[in-house]
Amino acid sequence: MLQHPTSGNPPTLTVGQLNREARRLLESHFDYIWVEGEVSNFAAPSSGHWYFSLKDSGAQVRCAMFRNRNQHMRVTPANGMAIRLRCRVSLYEGRGEFQLIVEHLEHAGAGALQAAFERLRDKLQAEGLFAPERKRALPAEVRTLGVITSPTGAAIHDVLTVLQRRCPAMRVFLLPVAVQGEAAAGEISAAIARANRWQAAGDVPFDALLVTRGGGSLEDLWAFNEEVVARAIVASALPVVSAVGHEVDISIADMVADQRAATPSAAAELLSPDQRERAALLLRLEHTLAGRMRQRLERAGRDLHYLRQRLRHPGQLLREQAQRLDELEQRLLRAQRAQLREQRGALALLENRLRSRAPDTRVRALQAAVGQLEQRLQRGMQQQLRGANSQLAHLSQLLDSVSPLATLSRGYSILRDAQGAVVRDAADVACGDTLEARLARGELRLQVLGTQ
The missing domain is CATH 3.40.50.261 (Succinyl-CoA synthetase domains)
Structure with missing residues (x-):
């Protein structure tokens, strides 16, 4: 609060100071209150805050509900909706506008719930x-x-x-x-x-x-x-x-x-399920099961009597099976002997065919052909070597005839200047220059005394 002096003129307030003092007075005087009315001019901008007016038949007031409060609300206001607010009384300093800061809202009355x-x-x-x-x-x-x-x-x-x-x-x-x-x-x-x-x-x-x-x-x-x-x-x-x-x-x-x-x-x-109903059901099922078991036992008894009458003595069955086994053994032996005879005949036929196609003769012919080819190969290689030696000697003579070494051996030399370039003209050197002379054997370092 601004302090008023005890004497002199009161201080002059700016509009912002006045609105700020008014807001402080409102917020300090009112605690959280409940207000009921009808929604109008509802707006929900991209910021997520809600702004609307709450009115009754004789007045209206601006309301603001910020995003951190409205995002958990089950009720979204709509124009014409009757609602009940829990809010704080405040003032928007920027416009000097009286408003309610809403903390909670709900439908007004049972009609809204219905x-x-x-x-x-x-x-x-x-x-x-x-x-x-x-x-x-x-x-x-x-x-x-x-x-x-x-x-x-x-x-x-x-x-x-x-x-x-x-x-x-x-x-x-x-x-x-x-x-x-x-x-x-x-x-x-x-x-x-x-x-x-x-x-x-x-x-x-x-x-x-x-x-x-x-x-x-x-x-x-x-x-x-x-x-x-x-x-x-x-x-x-x-x-x-x-x-x-x-x-x-x-x-x-x-x-x-x-x-x-x-x-x-x-x-x-x-x-x-009612356990008494279950007990009665179990009793009925027990009687039904007992009756069916008696029927099964009676039927099984009749089947047993019938099977006993048809049952043969096991000794007789064993004798019949032994006789049957002897018969099968004889049949097996006869089949084995017949199969052996057949297999021996087939084996003898294959042996004859194998002897007629023995590889010994062909191997000997191939060995003789290989010997002839080896002799021809050796003669061809010797002939090619002689031709190659003759050609090498001829090329060596040609190379010697054009080689500068042969020229040097006849008393000539090759002169080079200090840069290694071959000297072909006396005009290319001057008195005092150092030259190198390549002889047939060895080199000489020379100094030019004069040119002609």
Whole structure:
């Protein structure tokens, strides 16, 4: 706050200072408050913030809800929507505009909840999620049941009481969740997904899931009307039974579930067989089994008597088999002797053919041809060597005739200057130059005394 002096004129404020002081006064005077009204002029720019006006029949006020607050809201404002805000009173210094900074918003009244219920119901129905052909049948016997509800509510007590009476052998796993409040829908959908993961991993062999809670108002049951819960039930690989509220209460969860029960107790009866009915069924099955066993025994006795009459003495069978064995032995010996004779004849024929085609004569002819070829090769090689030597001598003579060494041997020499160039003209050197002379044997270093 600006301090006013005790004497003299008060200080002059800028517009920014004035707006800043007004904002501080408003924010320090008002704590969080709830305000209800109708939305108008709603805007949602790319920044993610929401801006709108809240009005009633006599006034309106500007509102701002920033992205870090609105991104978790289940309700998106729309023009004409009646809403209820939890907000702080403030002032936008840049324009000197009185406004509300919104922290939370929700529909105003049960009528808004009913409208939201009907919108979601119509949306899911249009997608075919309520169709009977989409829903799965419950297993014939539920041995392991997952119950998703509050651990302290009346629903879990009713379910366990009925199951203990009707089917005490059933295994029941409680997946505790909140069944009302802002976090309830997220916890319920997460519990459904978690149960499916356990089932898929083999950790808990669930046969079905029960999503349930006791009765209450529409606001109390609202978590079971959330889209996230409906989607989780539809996505579940396990059959889901929904029992939300009293018999007259119908939730979105009831509509998408594979089976709906009017109450938690009714759901427990639906999922469990009556042990008395099972005992009566077992007794009937026992009588049926005993009668069929007597029939089988009587039929087996008649078959045994018939087979005894047809049964022959094993000694007779052994004698017949021994005789049959002797016959087979004689046949085998005759077949072996015939096969040996046939094989010997074939062997003799092959030996004759092999002798007629013996390779000795051909080998000797080939050896003689190889000897002749070796002699011809040696004569050809000697003739080529003599020709090559004669040609080499002739080429050596030609080379000697053009070689400069032969010229040097007749007393001539080759002169080169200091750069190694051959001297052909006396004009190319001067007095005092040093020259090298290449002789037939050795070299000389010469100095020019004069030229002509």
